[in-house]
Amino acid sequence: MHPVTPPTAGSPAGPSFRTLAAPRRRILRGVVAAVVAAPLMFGAAACGDDGAAPGDGKVTLSIFWWGGEGRAKLTEDALALYTKKNPNVTFEKTFQANQGYFDKLATLTAGGNPPDIFQIDDNYLAEYAGRSTVLDLTSYKDSGKLDVSKFPKSLLEYGIVDGKLAGVAAGENTQGLVYNKTLLTKHGLPEPTTGMSWEEHIAWAEQVTKKTKVPGTQDPSADYKALWVWLRQQGKDLYKGKDLGFDEADVTRWFELWKGARDRGATPTPDVIHEGNSSDITKQLVVTGKSATSWVWVNQMPDLKKNTSDDLGVVAYPGDPSAQWARASMYWSVFKGSKNRDAAVDVINFLANDPEAVALLGTDRGLPSNMDLRAKVSETVTDPAMKQSIAVETELAATFGPSPQVPIKGHSKVKSELVKAAENAQYGRATPAEAAKQFLAACKSAIA
């Protein structure tokens, strides 16, 4: 049979093919050139727009955050209020679940199309600030356009990276140990209290396991925030300057502490611990009924409560509570290349300091950063779980220690390496010392 017929089928074959080849190649070259050039031209045109100020004073700000429907509703209401007061400013709002949020934000940034205003947390703040993606808000703070005078000092400082104010706390939270009150009451067991030592906590958890058949406490050895508090209680820290604030011996002791707890039956089996190591709130063991406690953030209480019919309580992590600090649960940051920086900063200022806006937002992103307004919001809150988390955090605020530095570049990898090392120890695939050694080696290459 014949091979596939060439496109010039109808024409006689022979010498003419040779003469044809040239123009065809030229066309191909032209097409390739056009295709290559097109994005460049469009790109250039788009760049040209950047400098031009909008003539009619109308400003559209893009804003991007993670969270659920509830948060979206609150945020949209607050932004609508801003537009009502500043009719020339409108918003392009985008939100999505936490999983994949930072992938999207990074991709938008890479595509040269990042949002003017975006939500970010301490896991990524240093990554973004260190690469000059984020606008330094110091000058706005100094000129008073961004009012942070009512913020707790440590909360403000927790937004400073390398001397630059990279983010404004959208809310405050701190570590919280959430426990299943219903279960404890049913079995006549005491509730955990703030200030219990780690040993006391583990002994308590062992009792809970024995009496209730529900493992007493989720093993938090894979949880960076628990390790962090524990390190601060030992006079260490997670980071120190551009380096780690702890050594192999510290981590070994941490892993051994929890190996002991597992051996005593205070914790669930490794596969259940692994389930609870997910950051997903619906998988926390205290709401799935697979453990009597979960190690979370205080402001996650209301969300946890939505996933269980049991009563929940919350206290500080074990040990000296002054190791905990006023942590920015998340920040609002402004993209450095935004054409409307001033307007964007004004929106952030509004979200933090406008009494109506703060009342609308409530404690969804943590306790309001503005202390005056926090007091007002606390009075009006009706949700019992939210009330409880505010009460506990206000109580802890009295003993808060100074803020640590914002986690450094490479932190997300340090976090995932901790999970890996801790799980290796949990599944019995490594001794605490081996796991600690593996973790330290991985950390060093992560932050290098």
Next chain:
Amino acid sequence: MALTTAPGRTGPTRSARPHASRRGAGRDRHGEGLAGYVFLSPWLIGLMGVTAIPMLLSLYLSFTNYDILTPLSEVQWVGLANYERMFTADPSYWHAVRVTLTFALVAVPLKLAAALGVALLLNRAWRGVGLFRGLFYLPSLLGGSVALAIVWVNMFNRDGAFNSFLAIFGIEGLPWVNDPEWALETLMLLAIWQFGAPMVIFLAGLKQVPSELYEAASVDGAGRVSQFWHVTLPMLSPVIFFNLVLETINGFQGFTAAFVLSNGTGGPVDSTLMYTLKLYISGFTDLEMGYASAMAWVFLIVIALITTVFFSTGRFWVHYSDGER
């Protein structure tokens, strides 16, 4: 134009054509060529914009320290540093290679065996065979779907459906997906279970085997097994080859199920850290896109090599019925 004339056959026409008309034909053909490219342009622009240019860019990025957030113009050339790190300084890279090889070496042959076995069964003229073909094909329609992976995770939990089934026989199951020793095997099972696509292709191949061959074989005294080895398998070898190449590439690229099962971490303890997942984590979680690009290029080259090996060994075992190879 001589559109009706079969090209290249009629010698006299070639020489008989006057020069002028040949030029005219050239102009027309020129127009046709242009029209061809115009009609091709959606595909061509897509190929260039979505595939070729980004691919070349990623090749360039693999020699840089690109981290997504830094503008491309400020990216620094680091030479072979990414490749060096991959091969010498990143143990989790080699771990991912091992996981992926294990996955492909076990899951692909088993999947093809399952597909062929079921295709042989369904190649008979039973009542309701169409229904069974549909049912067996169904899982692969759901393909790399996220929903399916979620179902899988819930089935193979400590308190999942599979363990409830084992409990009937008094067997206490393991926490399959949450057990570092078994998580990858659970993923393999998911991949094998989705054997529908190769099965349909095998079925089509089986229908092509001329029945005379079987008749001739049985006249010569060949039994069922012997017929399978000496008639079915050789006649089917082009289809086996096709499925093997496609499924191997698919196997190496497995991502969705591992991602969903481990919440994007490759856990528990990196047991499901497939190559593509490692690449994704490096690029998007750790923001090391230059490094991830280097991994992607090594991956591309390795898959190309494996495919080349298949094609070059194919001539020893793939038989085409028309005698060509």
